[in-house]
Amino acid sequence: MNEPKLEVPAELRDLAEKTIDQAEKAFGMFFDAAGKSMASMPGPGTDMSKQALSFTEQNMKAAFEHARKLVHATDLQQAMQIQSEFLRSQFTTAGEHMRQISGGFMSAATDAARGKFDKR
Template structure:
């Protein structure tokens, strides 16, 4: 069975790419401002918050890259392959992030327990 090509006009692909670029720039500004805000207000959960923000930023960068790849998919099979790769990488990344955050939380809890003793 032959997969039909995705007939998407180049103008629409260009518009989608520009929209993705604009959204990515907006989120970059947001993450820069959020990072500066966290640095200005140190606290017990600051490191965990910074790490969570970093993970969120990485996830969004991956999502923007995924969207760029999808914009250029030429058939449904390619789009499904791109989607499958993205989901696999996101599950792997989420597991790594959870392990890192869990380690940070456990370390902070140990430090808190030691300081109260």
């Protein structure tokens, strides 16, 4: 049984790609501004905020790449495969991000405890 082709006009695919490019550019400007803002306000939570911003930026880049791949899908089976790969990748990435965040919290708690006991 053949999968029906996705009949999407080339003009519509081009428009979708341009829209993705514009959105990615706008998010890039946002992440640049947010990074500069965090650099100008050092504080105890700055490292965690920078890490969270970095994770968010990575996730957005993956989402834009995913959207680009979907724009070029030629049939439903290919679109579902692209979606499945994206979800699998996102779950793996989310798990890695959680491990890194947990490690950062544990390190910060350990450092705080050491500082508290060292002052005695």
